[in-house]
Amino acid sequence: MPSDAPSFKDFLPISIAVFVAMLGLGMLVPVLPALAARSSSSALAAGALLSGFGVARLISNVPAGLLADSAGIRATMGVGLVLIAFGAFLGAREAGYAPLVASILLQGAGGAVFVTAALTAFVDRAGPARRGTAMAWYQGALLLAISIGPCFGGLLAERYDARAPFVCQGVLALLTLGIVLRVRGEGTAPKRQNGPSLGLLGRPALFAACFMGLAGFFARTAAAWGLVPVVAPTLHGMTPSDVGLLIGVGTAANFIALPLVGRATDRWGARPTLLVTAALTVAALVLLAAVPQAWALWLGTALVMVGTGAMLPAAGSLALAAGADAGTGAVTGLVRATGDLGMALGPIAATGLAAAAGLPAVDGFWITAALVAGASGLFLAAGGARRAAA
Structure with a gap:
């Protein structure tokens, strides 16, 4: 180092x-x-x-x-x-x-x-x-x-x-x-471009990275705030305190994994880290949707929290690389705005789409997995993300 x-x-x-x-x-x-x-x-x-x-x-x-x-x-x-x-x-x-x-x-x-x-x-x-x-x-x-x-x-x-x-x-x-x-030394963030922040989304690599961040927040909040609190009592008879413990354990696993995520992103690159953790998130969501067992609920919830918790810093790193010629604050604000949009939509959309289709709430996990998989496909199609990370 x-x-x-x-x-x-x-x-x-x-x-x-x-x-x-x-x-x-x-x-x-x-x-x-x-x-x-x-x-x-x-x-x-x-x-x-x-x-x-x-x-x-x-x-x-x-x-x-x-x-x-x-x-x-x-x-x-x-x-x-x-x-x-x-x-x-x-x-x-x-x-x-x-x-x-x-x-x-x-x-x-x-x-x-x-x-x-x-x-x-x-x-x-x-x-x-x-x-x-x-x-x-x-x-x-x-x-x-x-x-x-x-x-x-x-x-x-x-x-x-x-x-x-x-x-x-x-x-x-x-x-x-x-x-x-x-705190000393916190001056003005480097700024190299005066264009509007939202105009940066016209760059395919940056748009794809931000969309992956949106998908990560969507999956995290859809699972933890929308689906798990509904599925756990109805399918497994859990009490509200059980649900709180379930989400708390997942959050703790995410917190413990964060230092490893940071080192992996810096050592092996944000792009492979993002793709691997997105795949982990999709697998965890599929487990939650397909296996109606209590152990799968515990394991799947923890893996969703770890996977999405790793997606977010990796997506942010890639967005900053793709917008390296713009102001750091402008790109950071854009990353947070798209993430907050995913956070707002997740708990409503996953359960709402399942209900609109006449499906049980547990099928919201399939819908969420499809969104993360689709975002990953869009990310792979934006080949500029690889060049931005190089």
């Missing part, structure tokens, strides 16, 4: 910042349904509140990347954290439905701005030779935070009130701001 290669100390400060900020956002997960019901008797209004966070993230990723290219990474992270803190303290007030919606929108947008800039910082610190490791560090910090955040949020809500996680989130955002202000 070259002497100037990034070390543990290079990634640790930003990893801590991502963990602390996302821990606070994760705390809101268990209280949002109750607050939605408390704030409005309309089911439509409650649904709009719950979806507002994802919508705000989706539309903020690309502008956040462009801001990182123009205003600087540290300044962009600071803007995101201020938005999160302001939204959190607004949500902590018992002021009715409209302020609560504004709180969720501000936190969704702030989270997107912060995380996009933080990922850009990881990538810039790593350089082209260590992008896989950088993506693994980023995803590990994010994954750990959003996995344990809901636990803390639930405890705070039970001990105090459903608004307590908002207060804690605001405090954590301000603490993270203090961490970010102390």
